[in-house]
Amino acid sequence: MAGEAGVLKVIESVLRFPADRRLILGPGDDCAVVRHAPGRELVITTDELVEGTHYLGRFASPENLAGKLMRVNLSDLAAMGAVRPVACLAGAGLCRDTPPVFFSRFIRELKREALRFGISVAGGNLARARENHFYMTVWGEASRCGLVKRRGAAAGDLLLSVGPLGEAAAGLEILKRGSRAEAGKFPGLVRAFWRPRPMLEEGRRISRGRLATGMLDNSDGLFSSARQLAALARCRVILSPGEGACSPALRAYCAGKKKDWRSYAISGGEDYGLVFSARPEDLSKIKNALPRVLVVGRFERGRGAEAENLDGKVKSFEHF
Numbered sequence: 001m002a003g004e005a006g007v008l009k010v011i012e013s014v015l016r017f018p019a020d021r022r023l024i025l026g027p028g029d030d031c032a033v034v035r036h037a038p039g040r041e042l043v044i045t046t047d048e049l050v051e052g053t054h055y056l057g058r059f060a061s062p063e064n065l066a067g068k069l070m071r072v073n074l075s076d077l078a079a080m081g082a083v084r085p086v087a088c089l090a091g092a093g094l095c096r097d098t099p100p101v102f103f104s105r106f107i108r109e110l111k112r113e114a115l116r117f118g119i120s121v122a123g124g125n126l127a128r129a130r131e132n133h134f135y136m137t138v139w140g141e142a143s144r145c146g147l148v149k150r151r152g153a154a155a156g157d158l159l160l161s162v163g164p165l166g167e168a169a170a171g172l173e174i175l176k177r178g179s180r181a182e183a184g185k186f187p188g189l190v191r192a193f194w195r196p197r198p199m200l201e202e203g204r205r206i207s208r209g210r211l212a213t214g215m216l217d218n219s220d221g222l223f224s225s226a227r228q229l230a231a232l233a234r235c236r237v238i239l240s241p242g243e244g245a246c247s248p249a250l251r252a253y254c255a256g257k258k259k260d261w262r263s264y265a266i267s268g269g270e271d272y273g274l275v276f277s278a279r280p281e282d283l284s285k286i287k288n289a290l291p292r293v294l295v296v297g298r299f300e301r302g303r304g305a306e307a308e309n310l311d312g313k314v315k316s317f318e319h320f
């Protein structure tokens, strides 16, 4: 299999440790889960930001890099359900020409962000590198029964989303064009790219109500997220986001650019909301727990993913 999916398949087939009873959940989900103490499993994830891959140096401040690094990692904890974040380790590879003040600003913002989310930065690593990159490992505690895995959807389930859709992709476009006027006109879209809100409270509510059959955080776009849930569940997923999926800011941006908001909402990555499958009979409970939740599709028998009303114009982002 080609592409990112092929690489992930190799990782998942090689990194198997069936004899290790302490490993509760290995590669393939949003986080790893390791036995820690009774009723308190350790939930761990890691992620990084690479210059040239995830952002461009010309539009990245150290504060925004620190904020995004913290938030994309915490988002993976949120995607596991009821997880209490505890602490993180952070590191950086820095080019020779990166001024020392860049790193001290990064570190200061990292601390502010840690305090904002109630955790500590417990250590890290620093090295010279050919391109700037920033990485983090974050962990939290959870009880095993409070965890929500990716796998679990069934034919007949609904596809739901909570959090922004397509806003970060629009924000990244604005940043790449480098127009201050445009960035000033759409501050919410730019913020959606740099400061996604980890949906820890929403993850907690979904877990407590046992509202999701499968869940992940939306890092590579709704189409890609839905396709992953469907593949794990051996189902087919049909995406059909309604007008409510488009925020007023994205609507205004798309109107100005004469673009279809659906292509941002479906293909745009880095939104970091939660995408999950759920039984249709739980929908009213879900709406009570998460007033801003959206039904964005459904699971059927079969395989693959499709988006309605898009004339086959669906694209989704791959890293490899």
Ligand SMILES: [Mg+2]
Pocket (backbone or CB within 6 Å): 030, 075, 076, 079, 216, 217, 218, 219
């Ligand atoms: Mg994730």
